[in-house]
Amino acid sequence: MGDRWQVTVDRGVCIGSGMCAAAAPDGFRLDTARQSHPVAPETDADERILAAAEGCPVEAITLTSAGSDEAVFPPEE
Numbered sequence: 001m002g003d004r005w006q007v008t009v010d011r012g013v014c015i016g017s018g019m020c021a022a023a024a025p026d027g028f029r030l031d032t033a034r035q036s037h038p039v040a041p042e043t044d045a046d047e048r049i050l051a052a053a054e055g056c057p058v059e060a061i062t063l064t065s066a067g068s069d070e071a072v073f074p075p076e077e
Contacts, residue, residue, distance in 0.1 A: 003044070003045035004042055004043065004044060004066035004067070005042065005046075005063045005064065005065065005072055006041060006042055006063070006065075006069070007027070007040070007041060007042070007043055007049060008062045009035075009037055009038060010060045010062070011035050011036075011060075013058050014035050014036050014060040015060075016036065017056075017058075018034075018036075019052070019057065020036050020052035020053070020055070021036065021052075023055055024046070027040075027043065027046065027048060027052060036060065045072075049063065050063065050072070050073060053073040054073060061073070
C-alpha cells in the first residue's frame with residue numbers, strides 16, 4: 001500500500017482562486033462561497049494533489065502524512 005496524505009485547506013486563508021480544483025479536479029472542489037475543500041480529507045499520495053498545494057497562491061493547502069502528521073507540504077524548515 002502506498003503513502004496516504006491528510007489534506008486540509010485553511011478556509012480563513014483561501015481566496016477561492018480555483019487553481020487547486022483546476023490542478024486536481026478529483027481532489028478539490030469550490031463550494032458556493034468559492035472556498036476550496038478537499039474531496040476527501042485523506043487520500044493516496046498524488047502528484048496532482050501536491051501540484052495543487054504548491055500552486056495555491058496563498059498557501060492555504062497543507063499536506064501531512066496520514067498517521068504520522070509529518071509535513072509533506074509545506075515542508076518543515
